Amino acid sequence: MKNKILLPFILVLMSTSCIQKQWIVSESTSVKIPIDSTADKIADKAYTEWLQPYKQKVDAQMNEVIGYSAVTMRAHKPESLLSNFSADVYLKVASDYIKTPVDIAIVNLGGLRTQVPEGDITVRKVFELMPFENELVVLWLRGDKLLDLLNGFAAVGGQGVAGLRMTIQDGKATDITIGGKALDPQKLYSIATNDYLAGGNDNMPQLAMHEKRQNTSLKVRNVLLDYIKGETAAGRKIESRLDGRIR
Numbered sequence: 001m002k003n004k005i006l007l008p009f010i011l012v013l014m015s016t017s018c019i020q021k022q023w024i025v026s027e028s029t030s031v032k033i034p035i036d037s038t039a040d041k042i043a044d045k046a047y048t049e050w051l052q053p054y055k056q057k058v059d060a061q062m063n064e065v066i067g068y069s070a071v072t073m074r075a076h077k078p079e080s081l082l083s084n085f086s087a088d089v090y091l092k093v094a095s096d097y098i099k100t101p102v103d104i105a106i107v108n109l110g111g112l113r114t115q116v117p118e119g120d121i122t123v124r125k126v127f128e129l130m131p132f133e134n135e136l137v138v139l140w141l142r143g144d145k146l147l148d149l150l151n152g153f154a155a156v157g158g159q160g161v162a163g164l165r166m167t168i169q170d171g172k173a174t175d176i177t178i179g180g181k182a183l184d185p186q187k188l189y190s191i192a193t194n195d196y197l198a199g200g201n202d203n204m205p206q207l208a209m210h211e212k213r214q215n216t217s218l219k220v221r222n223v224l225l226d227y228i229k230g231e232t233a234a235g236r237k238i239e240s241r242l243d244g245r246i247r
Contacts, residue, residue: 062124067228069121070237075112075160078168078246082112083160085240089227090220091162094138094192097216102138103178105192106149107160108202121228121238130221134194139210144185149206150176156203158246167247194220 033039073082090105114128141149150166150173153159158168164183167175176183188211195215200208228238 062122062127064123065120066123066126066225067121067232068237069116069118070239072115072118073240074115075109077109077156078158079242079244080109080160081240081242082116083107083109084162084242084245085238086112086224087160087162088240089224090136090192090194093218093223093227094136094190094216097136097218098138098190098214102163102192103189104161104163106197106204106207107193108197108204109158109160110202111194111196112160116238123225126221126225126228130224132196132220134196134220136216136218136220136223137193137195137198138214138216139191139193139198139207140188140212141191141207141210142185143183143187143189145206145209146189146191147173147176147183147185149204150183152203152206153246161245165245165247 033042071081073085074080075082087105087107090107091102094102094105111132111134112129113131114125116125116129150164153161154166154168154173155171164176164178166173166177178189191207191210193207196202197204197207198210198213200206231238
């Protein structure tokens with residue numbers, strides 16, 4: 001008798017437990033909390049005091065002056081002091097890494113996240129400029145695909161490049177030379193860039209069509225830091241100039 005009474009209850013329990021529940025958001029609210037001095041009043045004071053020695057250590061490292069910029073460098077189109085500087089460093093370091101000259105370098109303007117003012121360059125400034133964990137890579141791309149890529153650059157008004165010269169005319173890339181020679185659609189060109197662009201991102205799908213890729217495991221941020229430190233050790237300021245590589 002007891003089993004007969006329990007059986008309907010068990011069946012109902014099993015049937016209801018198999019029903020998938022669906023949650024619907026009926027209302028939501030949010031509060032904007034600016035991360036600046038106004039947030040100090042809501043900070044956990046005990047935690048802030050515990051954190052202070054670590055903050056001081058990090059600040060000391062980040063505020064270290066590692067070089068001096070002779071000019072204020074900003075990123076803009078069609079070419080800029082900042083993009084020229086960055087692309088030139090890519091090209092040099094990649095060439096040193098593979099122990100043979102790399103043909104060109106490509107840097108996306110959107111990846112340069114701040115300007116570098118004239119004056120002292122700190123570690124913090126380089127972290128602000130390159131806050132991502134991107135790595136330097138070398139790609140080998142056929143000339144016809146490179147031409148498509150450069151036409152894409154022309155369509156948006158320019159990008160950061162080194163090792164090539166081109167003219168933007170009617171939204172197309174013309175008069176393209178690489179190493180002083182006209183672009184050959186059949187030739188395989190080596191390109192220094194970052195792993196984000198190598199995946200075809202930032203409207204550069206042609207880079208993902210490469211014939212070969214060599215990873216360097218070098219963080220782009222560290223590449224810039226080491227280059228600036230090296231120039232400083234050699235007694236040189238960080239300099240850049242507009243040279244008409246994109247006209």
